[in-house]
Amino acid sequence: MGNAPERPEKQAKQKNRSNDQKRKRKKSKNRHNPAGGQQHTAVREEVQVVVPKIHEPVPACALCGKPIEAISQAIGGPQSGTFSHFDCVLRKIADDEHILPTQKISYIGRGVFAVIEMHEDNSFTIVKRIPYEDPETFNSMKRYVEGRKR
Numbered sequence: 001m002g003n004a005p006e007r008p009e010k011q012a013k014q015k016n017r018s019n020d021q022k023r024k025r026k027k028s029k030n031r032h033n034p035a036g037g038q039q040h041t042a043v044r045e046e047v048q049v050v051v052p053k054i055h056e057p058v059p060a061c062a063l064c065g066k067p068i069e070a071i072s073q074a075i076g077g078p079q080s081g082t083f084s085h086f087d088c089v090l091r092k093i094a095d096d097e098h099i100l101p102t103q104k105i106s107y108i109g110r111g112v113f114a115v116i117e118m119h120e121d122n123s124f125t126i127v128k129r130i131p132y133e134d135p136e137t138f139n140s141m142k143r144y145v146e147g148r149k150r
Contacts, residue, residue, distance in 0.1 A: 063088040071144075076111065076137030083137075089113070093130055103127065111138045 058067050059074070062082040068074045074083045086107075093105045093113055106116045108126070111133025117125045 059083045061085045061088055063092055071141070074141075075107075076133040076141055078132060078134060080134045080137050089132060093132070097128070097130070111135065 058069065060066065061068055061074075061084045062077045062079075063084045066085070068083055068085060073085055073087075075086050075089055076082065077084055090105050090107075090113075097105070097115055099105065099115060100117075102118050104116050104118065106114055108114045108129070111131060113130045113132050114126045115128040115130070117127045119125070
């Protein structure tokens with residue numbers, strides 16, 4: 001009779017014992033931290049991270065004349081060595097191209113902008129490509145940024 005079913009009173013005692021053990025564990029956690037979680041006694045040592053300051057060039061925008069504070073705001077101009085604010089270029093192209101209400105200007109990469117025709121189903125068509133940035137300026141700025149990362 002090794003596999004005889006346990007008597008109901010024996011099952012109840014085992015259940016009560018396991019519940020008592022759970023309560024004791026919970027009490028011991030709460031004694032150290034009233035919020036109920038475990039208390040960590042290890043103290044984290046703060047590490048000072050030194051980030052080198054990058055001195056970016058601050059050229060004036062060829063379109064508005066204001067300084068370009070960060071390279072991320074700039075795009076090279078059609079003439080080698082000139083730079084403009086990205087937003088200034090978007091406004092200039094929109095004015096020059098006389099875009100329709102269903103169109104917008106978008107940067108499509110490698111110094112090229114485009115007039116985009118938006119459709120009702122959220123798809124679009126490129127109506128016209130507008131090369132803006134001189135390829136040599138694009139490459140020199142790319143080399144400059146890559147050199148500063150190291």
